[in-house]
Amino acid sequence: MKKIGLAWQILIGLILGITVGAIFYGNPDLPTYLQPIGDIFLHLIKMIVIPIVISTIIVGVASVGDTKKLGKLGFKTILYFEIITTAAIVIGLFAANVFHPGSGIDMNHMQKTDISSYKGTASEVGSQGLAETFVHIVPSNVFESIVKGDMLPIIFFSVLFGLGITAIGEKGKPVLAFFEGTANAMFYVTNQVMKFAPLGVFALIGVTVSKFGLDSLVSLSKLAVLVYVSMAFFIIVVLGLVAKFVGVNIFHIIRLLKDELILAYSTSSSETVLPRIMEKMEKFGVPKPIVSFVVPTGYSFNLDGSTLYQAIAAVFIAQMYNIHLSIGTQITLVLVLMVTSKGIAGVPGVSFVVLLATLGSVGIPPEGLAIIAGIDRILDMARTVVNVVGNSLATVVIAKWEGQFKQNPDALKESKVKSA
Template sequence: MKKIGLAWQIFIGLVLGIAVGAIFFGSPQVATYLQPIGDIFLNLIKMIVVPIVISSIIVAVAGVGDIKQLGKIGGKTILYFEIITTLAIIVGLVAANLFQPGAGIEMDKLNKTDINSYVDTAENQESHSMVDTFVNIVPTNPIAAIAEGDMLAIIFFALVFGLGISAIGEKGKPVLAFFQGTADAMFYVTNQIMKFAPFGVFALIGVTVSKFGIESLIPLGKLVFSVYGTMLFFIIVVLGSVAKLVGFNIFTLIKTLKEELILAYSTASSETVLPKIMEKMENLGVPKHIASFVIPTGYSFNLDGSTLYQALAAVFIAQMYGIEMSIADQVSLMLVLMVTSKGIAGVPGVSFVVLLATLGTVGIPVEGLAFIAGIDRILDMARTAVNVVGNSLAAIVIAKWEGKFQRNSKPKSQTTEILNVN
């Protein structure tokens, strides 16, 4: 009998979770029994993310050992991220103006959800400038950055440490061998944890559907269809065009990432697939040093789905309140989002936090977020999947830009191969 693949197992878990959630809609027992299973799965993934990022970057950077080359890759990566996220904001604004999802909505018929839990974080974010983001990249205490999961600070420390190992030559080889062993061990652990993914997906989606039900989508159905339709357009047309420009097919990428996309979609967490997409991009032909740098950095600087949603949701709320936004207002919104959306990927409910920090600056009532908070999880699932595709494609684009992409090449995971590069 042919074994069912992991992608199908996760999909079956997703379907069964939706069915259980729909059958037991409104029952608190669903969350009581299923939430712990989902939380355990998410915690298992979070447990391995930081060790994998640190060890992979250190090994990759020590293998390259050229600070000029790394600086060039870093500059190209940030430039690419800024262009793509700006395009995502523009697509979100155009879609909001085209579909008018907030027009004609009767707010008295909508459920209002408490958003106070995000307010304090948003107030801190309002004073958070682009300069602050770059200053905070340099950690005063790398151990504290690791404990807090501050991804940008972790990446910076790993880059510096990897260059240091490369610079000291023979003395650094035992340290490099340790981190190569750590990376290999953690990828093995990742593959074992992924076997639990169907159960985690079943639990998380079951809890989501049992809490909100299908009925909660009906009043805001136009917003849901607008967000999902625009996300699909962005992946196929915008990211598809970028992929074609560098000689790659977006559908090949989607097929390669099918397991990770189902998992990211159903858990609404791109963190759950970070180790696997790094591994898959290496298997696809992206050099280790590029995949290890570009993908984790993209988790803070290249959240295409999130920025697209933030632009669309902001205009949606303005439409809901009958506020006319001029072209100048929308350009202002775009500029604010370009700053506020950077560097806070680790914050829970990141899109809500960004919107709370942004809406007031362009004269849109922040209270409007309370009306869409109830279905945010459904929208979060879509934007997470887009973030995964965007960051995976970014690694391919940078590898192609550097002339280092080798289709179907195998990742060099053997310690001896890396130790001999110096």
Template sequence: MKKFGLATQIFVALVLGIVVGAVFYGNKTAISYITPIGDIFIHLIKMIVVPIVISALIVAVAGVGDMKKLGKLGGKTILYFEIITTIAILMGLLAANIFQPGTGVDMSNLQQSDISSYKQTADATEKKGFAETIVHIVPKNVFESIAQGDLLPIIFFSVLFGLGVAAIGGKGKPVFNFFEGVLEAMFWVTNQVMKFAPFGVFALIAVTVAKFGVATLLPLGKLVLAVYVTVILFVVIVLGINARMVGVNIFTLIKILKEELILSFTTASSEAVLPNIMRKMEEFGCPKAVASFVIPTGYTFNLTGSAIYQALAALFVAQMYGVHMSLTEQITLLFVLMLTSKGMAGVPGASFVVVLATLGSMGLPLEGIALIAGIDRILDMIRSSVNVLGNALAAIVMSKWEGEFDNEKAKQYVETVKETKAA
């Protein structure tokens, strides 16, 4: 398989997974044999995320050093994330009103999935007020947050610890070097994990198709189409204009991140490519401190692909049950989504949990989300890819905003990529 690049290997694995899944549709024995392969790959991905986020943020914050400068960067980053995420939610709501994906859906033809585990998390989220969400950011036990993969408290602790390393001057240098070493070591570990990616992709796709079948797509085809079209328009129009404003072509960025986008698409996980996009954005001209701060933070605050899906899914359920939502109710839905989507990073089935919590808050039938569980992986594939692209672009935007982007380095990197392809 060494003759082929990772992107080609993953594409072949995707096709084989669909074929094998279709052949063994409904075969529980085959599913039980294939499932562990996909589970191992997902576990490997989750294993690398927390050490990378912690070490990257500590290195980034300690590298900036100046608390005032870090505060400005943090403020600008969060402001950018909120603006771009709000636009994504608005596009999702607009698309739901134009496409009307839930109108005319025959619920008797849909397979209902078990969502009890997601519902428990959603109930807990729904009960949380704004104040509780803020309190949750501060960890009472950082090791508990690390064990649970709860990114918001982890980010808070890492930033604070990074400031501490910077504040103690020379005494903090060994600590800085240690975490820099951890980060480099985790990049190496990630490269080894990626060698297993084609097998993981094959298993994940095969199990999904074997469980739900290709026929599951047909009744919900309108929703799938609405999500994919909206996401593509968001990339071309919103991210495209955004990229152009900072002197970058969005399609050039897509070419640079080709392997990462394919991997995140096929695995339905943006976490798998976190180290690679940090490394590539640094090679593209972003300062290490900015890329190491913005990208991991974006994994909590800048999930635009997920935001589009959540808005569409909420209105889809309302339309499916014949519930008309007025403009005022949809504006309320916008604010509810902005609140519930924060702090969901690291939660299994995060987008599902957000939609469930949102439906509960808006008084919409929770059973509706169980009917689209079968196609969740298909929808998760596109939203994960956009999350990756959006966070890579955010690093460039923040680097430009800070006046620290290396344009010459970017040109050289693009030329290197072109030469590599030509060879």
């Protein structure tokens, strides 16, 4: 009997979770049984992400060797991220201004969700300026950053450590071998953890649907449809053109990552697929040093789906309150979102927190977020997929820019064999 591939297992888990959640909508007992299963899966993923990021960045930086080369790589990576993120925000603003998803909504009849749990984090973010964001990148205690899962300081430390290994020459080889072994061992652990993915997806989506039901999606269907269509447009047109420019087909990358995209969509977490993305993009033809640097950095600086969603949601709330946003105000919103989204990358519910922190700065009532909080998980699923595709393509772009990309035509075939 032919074994069911991981992508199909996750898809079956997703459908069963939605079905069970809809059947037991409003039942307080279902989350009690399912939430621990979903939490265990997320904990397993978080357990492996930090060791993989640290070990692969250190190995990648040490492989580059030359500080000047690394500086050029870093500059090109950040420049590309800023260009593509700005494009995402502009498309979000354009879509919201053209289709007016928030016009004509009666807020008195809308179900509101408690957003108080986000307010503490949002107030911290709101007080962060550009200078504070840069200060935050440098850890005062790297072990504290590791415990908190604070990605930017971890990346900063790992880059410096990798440069240190290179600088000490022969003495650094045993240390480098240790981190290479750590990376390989963690990739093996990842493959074992992924066997639990269908069950984790079933539990997580089941809890979400049982809490919010499908009714909340219907009442805000115009916003949901616009977000999904905008995300699809961004992947197919914007990222598709970028992919064509560097000589690859965006649909080939999507096919290569189909298992990871279904998992990222189901769990609303790009962390769940970080190790597998790095592995697959390396097999696709991107050199290990570039993959090791670009992917973790992209998880903090290249949140295309999140920023696109934030732009649409901000205008949506303004339209609900009949607030006119001038061109100048919308440009201000773009600049504020670009800074704040970098400052707190890695925080759970990052898009929601960023919006809470920034809406007030352009005169939009943050309380309006309580209306869309009920479907935030559904929207989060779409933006996570865009983040994953965007970061995967970024590795190809930077590798091509560096003249080091050699596409492996067998990567797609190998992916099919593994999924089968």
